[in-house]
Amino acid sequence: MDYLACLIVVLQLYETMGEGRFVDATVKLTNNMNLECIYPKTAGITQMSWVKSIATGKETIAVSHPLYGVHIEDKYKDRVRFINASSRDRSLNFIKTTEADVGLYLCSITFSDGVWEKVVQVIQSDSFEVPVLPTNHTITESGGNVTLRCPYSVGSSVQQVMWERIKADRMDTIGLCNLSEGKTYGSDYQERAMIDCATQERDILVIQNVTASDSGIYRCRYGGNKTHVMSLTVTSETLDHHWHILLIAGGAAASLLLLVTILIISIALVYRKKKKRRRIMKALSKALYSTQTRPSNSYGRSNFHGTPDSRRGVESVSGQMDEIYINYRDYSRKPKTRA
Ligand SMILES: *[C@@H]1O[C@H](CO)[C@@H](O)[C@H](O)[C@H]1NC(C)=O
Ligand SMILES: *[C@@H]1O[C@H](CO)[C@@H](O)[C@H](O)[C@H]1NC(C)=O
Numbered sequence: 001m002d003y004l005a006c007l008i009v010v011l012q013l014y015e016t017m018g019e020g021r022f023v024d025a026t027v028k029l030t031n032n033m034n035l036e037c038i039y040p041k042t043a044g045i046t047q048m049s050w051v052k053s054i055a056t057g058k059e060t061i062a063v064s065h066p067l068y069g070v071h072i073e074d075k076y077k078d079r080v081r082f083i084n085a086s087s088r089d090r091s092l093n094f095i096k097t098t099e100a101d102v103g104l105y106l107c108s109i110t111f112s113d114g115v116w117e118k119v120v121q122v123i124q125s126d127s128f129e130v131p132v133l134p135t136n137h138t139i140t141e142s143g144g145n146v147t148l149r150c151p152y153s154v155g156s157s158v159q160q161v162m163w164e165r166i167k168a169d170r171m172d173t174i175g176l177c178n179l180s181e182g183k184t185y186g187s188d189y190q191e192r193a194m195i196d197c198a199t200q201e202r203d204i205l206v207i208q209n210v211t212a213s214d215s216g217i218y219r220c221r222y223g224g225n226k227t228h229v230m231s232l233t234v235t236s237e238t239l240d241h242h243w244h245i246l247l248i249a250g251g252a253a254a255s256l257l258l259l260v261t262i263l264i265i266s267i268a269l270v271y272r273k274k275k276k277r278r279r280i281m282k283a284l285s286k287a288l289y290s291t292q293t294r295p296s297n298s299y300g301r302s303n304f305h306g307t308p309d310s311r312r313g314v315e316s317v318s319g320q321m322d323e324i325y326i327n328y329r330d331y332s333r334k335p336k337t338r339a
């Protein structure tokens with residue numbers, strides 16, 4: 001705790017938050033409010049802090065250190081907490097907010113090679129404008145790069161273009177192209193947004209490596225108060241997905257093939273059995289006929305060899321002759337159900 005107290009003093013001495021600072025996100029003041037701060041890289045974080053800009057300078061809200069733990073200033077203790085225990089997500093949750101919570105906040109993460117910062121502005125809920133419905137829709141597959149175009153003519157007197165992502169209760173700054181100042185990216189988009197401010201292509205924004213979470217409403221602001229609102233839908237139809245479908249389809253086809261094969265074999269077997277049975281019956285009826293017409297009381301095995309027609313059937317069952325002969329009556333009584 002001593003370490004964190006010292007850290008707060010140091011922060012209050014050195015943190016500066018100049019006026020007119022680039023704002024990375026604008027959040028609507030709500031009773032239960034989240035200020036998002038997710039470190040985009042994987043390098044180890046040494047420490048982090050949340051600071052608020054106030055009239056007399058700045059005040060520390062919370063500091064966190066991997067070894068020394070979390071410290072939240074007394075003034076905020078009862079209504080502020082870190083949402084996530086994970087080290088990369090240092091978002092703050094505020095409850096029971098008041099108008100006094102309106103203002104500029106700085107999330108500052110110190111890692112091995114430097115400092116990553118995000119400026120969050122909290123504004124009155126009635127100042128948070130609800131954008132008009134999107135006029136252009138873009139659909140793309142996840143994993144690719146998406147290009148959004150702002151419909152101003154590059155040759156016109158437009159000096160600045162600002163790109164934003166709009167959500168229900170906050171607006172994230174993606175990037176800004178000011179002809180005299182160059183480009184600036186929002187903290188959350190530094191890694192994957194691209195604006196080419198120096199060329200004729202400065203009306204386009206490219207977001208690399210989009211995922212389903214990038215689906216939403218985007219806006220460009222240009223020429224003072226002109227805006228263009230567009231929607232982006234990122235489908236999760238990646239190669240993996242196609243591959244899965246292919247596997248499932250392949251599996252289904254294989255199962256169907258197997259089923260059909262089994263069916264064909266069964267039918268063939270049944271058919272063959274039936275054919276055999278018919279032959280046996282034919283032979284038997286002939287044999288029976290011959291034994292009945294003859295005065296002999298023997299079954300007259302030799303009689304089965306009488307005609308070439310009956311021979312084949314008899315040969316295969318010659319060993320079971322007696323049984324078959326006994327069962328013969330059943331066959332003749334209800335031959336249809338047997339088939
Ligand atoms: C905390 O972060 C992890 C990883 O980013 C995420 O899966 C989880 O849902 C988060 N929890 C909360 C409460 O936001
Ligand atoms: C996206 O853009 C980057 C940078 O221009 C490029 O390296 C990458 O290959 C692109 N990815 C796809 C899927 O086009």
Ligand SMILES: *[C@@H]1O[C@H](CO)[C@@H](O)[C@H](O)[C@H]1NC(C)=O
Binds near residue numbers: 135136151
């Ligand atoms: C918006 O969509 C219309 C029709 O799909 C197209 O003609 C126009 O160029 C698009 N505008 C932008 C800025 O992409």
Ligand SMILES: *[C@@H]1O[C@H](CO)[C@@H](O)[C@H](O)[C@H]1NC(C)=O
Binds near residue numbers: 159178179181
């Ligand atoms: C671009 O940057 C310059 C220098 O900071 C600033 O004076 C100007 O107002 C900016 N342009 C727009 C359109 O805001």
Ligand SMILES: *[C@@H]1O[C@H](CO)[C@@H](O)[C@H](O)[C@H]1NC(C)=O
Binds near residue numbers: 209211
């Ligand atoms: C794209 O994102 C995936 C996961 O989100 C990551 O593994 C991959 O390295 C990224 N590719 C690029 C070019 O940034």
Ligand SMILES: *[C@@H]1O[C@H](CO)[C@@H](O)[C@H](O)[C@H]1NC(C)=O
Binds near residue numbers: 224225226
């Ligand atoms: C946009 O700005 C122009 C001039 O700056 C002004 O005349 C117009 O009323 C503004 N439009 C809106 C919707 O604010």
